[in-house]
């Protein structure tokens with residue numbers, strides 16, 4: 214057969230296969246729609262309102278009452294019910310004893326692992342590796358589905374510019390592009406390839422929308438977000454989640470521009486449903502419907518139910534405004550029956566898609582997979598790839614495994630619960646391997662001199678300092694593990710100052726004065742203002758709250774089994790007074806530069822009236838952050854060269870290739886995360902000084918180099934200008950580099 218015929222034939226086979234698969238999925242969804250309608254017809258109003266109500270067993274009036282309510286069809290979903298026996302028992306009541314036999318949807322927060330705990334999501338984001346993140350979420354789904362959990366309230370994809378906000382730990386950081394790529398990976402991992410597989414779990418993109426912009430970083434607070442920032446930044450990862458097939462969304466607690474997110478028709482109905490065509494289910498956040506009364510947006514529960522349903526919230530989490538008021542609202546003609554029916558359709562559709570009607574029960578055998586060694590091994594890989602090397606003076610790291618003695622110091626060296634981080638309900642401290650355990654195993658216990666120095670991260674008691682310093686002096690090197698206890702980040706756990714808590718800075722200073730090589734490893738739920746210790750320590754490794762296997766992962770890096778390779782998913786500020794500081798800010802009319810800013814200490818005591826330069830900076834902090842977005846060092850050195858563009862210009866429908874050479878000129882094989890940034894120089898609204906548009910994590914062998922190629926499409930440069938989405942002709946800068954502050958520069962135009 215000629216090659217021409219072969220290729221025609223294979224094209225035909227390909228198109229036929231596509232046609233068949235389209236037909237299959239169309240048929241499948243048609244079938245689901247028919248089943249939804251048939252079931253809806255049989256439902257009473259009570260049944261419908263029941264489906265729209267989700268309860269936590271702790272608020273259901275006791276076990277017997279919960280069972281009765283399930284039997285009566287009063288709940289469509291239960292959150293925080295888990296364990297094979299309990300779930301199967303409750304499901305049996307729903308299937309066999311309720312009038313219509315509609316299965317329950319069992320939900321729980323499985324945010325960064327179920328029993329095998331992965332680094333906090335902010336840490337996972339520092340890996341810039343969607344593949345390993347996807348696998349981590351697949352493992353979480355396998356583990357939690359084995360306990361009957363078929364719906365997780367993840368991924369949390371709130372962009373934030375505020376490290377004071379405790380929930381920064383749960384998201385992917387500040388950048389809409391990075392967060393979107395990871396959001397897709399997370400949804401794909403949670404839901405798997407086949408929604409009816411027993412290990413598939415429904416994802417829930419949360420919190421829609423803007424929750425991460427709470428004023429002052431105080432949780433649950435008001436958010437004011439302009440429409441361009443909403444659409445160009447905040448909504449991007451949500452759109453990616455929707456496109457990846459996320460079955461559900463959760464509305465947020467926040468008041469968005471004067472309208473609570475849970476009663477927000479603009480975001481929920483106009484954008485999510487109409488513009489994006491989302492057909493899944495929207496659940497409220499915990500009591501966020503009734504909280505619209507405290508917001509001063511609704512006078513009472515009846516109005517709250519009315520506004521939430523009208524805006525597009527299908528299911529109410531934990532409060533009962535729907536159960537208590539929808540009937541009256543219908544009777545009074547305030548809401549249309551269609552609103553209720555559509556909400557129920559959205560809920561049933563998810564249950565049908567998950568195959569719950571066919572397979573409502575959990576197989577007890579499935580739980581054997583929990584904490585599988587392969588899962589733990591992956592947790593170690595993710596923790597390793599998440600850690601970011603921030604300083605390495607004179608190649609202090611890696612330490613040699615032949616070292617005679619190491620002083621292991623600090624409140625987090627052996628703190629198994631803290632290393633798991635926030636939002637861990639099911640992971641257990643006893644399954645954590647701490648750095649102390651891992652280092653003893655690696656080096657032999659006799660080489661490790663351990664003392665805490667401070668009992669916990671907030672400890673201010675310096676009584677152990679002298680002993681600690683003495684022990685450090687007897688050792689060849691010091692490795693200090695500190696940062697924040699897990700309880701200092703997470704929901705409701707916000708801080709005003711984000712420095713190292715307790716007397717840790719002082720202890721680090723005392724250790725630095727010994728003159729011994731000092732490595733500081735930070736385990737924390739947020740980017741801390743670590744300027745002091747960054748100046749004092751010889752090497753600094755940022756390990757976040759790294760999960761069950763944080764210990765071995767950090768030991769791998771400290772002793773050079775692998776090089777650190779993570780990069781910061783957020784800008785590190787010098788202190789709270791620099792917040793917000795995100796790399797893609799717009800320019801001012803008076804940008805500061807190294808030449809035109811005035812450090813506070815250089816100002817003479819007696820001054821004429823002056824503005825000290827009329828530029829945009831702070832006298833104490835200057836105009837640059839502590840560390841830029843995308844930053845991260847390696848044990849090896851990467852050299853960037855030969856930036857080339859395939860064309861100097863493209864049309865608004867075109868694309869160009871941008872490439873550069875990256876050489877590993879050091880003495881170790883290692884991964885580098887190569888980043889592509891652009892700047893749209895002039896726009897119909899002002900444009901950010903830089904925007905991430907691509908990245909690649911590549912392994913480069915020592916002495917080798919790799920050509921990194923990015924394809925940039927004009928449509929990647931589209932933005933919302935306050936009126937419409939536009940791709941505007943004009944001049945653009947482009948950079949390929951190792952972080953947001955450095956890179957090879959080129960330029961192109963769009964015509």
Ligand code: BGC
Nearest residue numbers: 292322366419420498499704
């Ligand atoms: C949080 C949600 C979470 C829900 C259920 C709320 O307080 O904001 O993110 O999914 O509780 O636990």
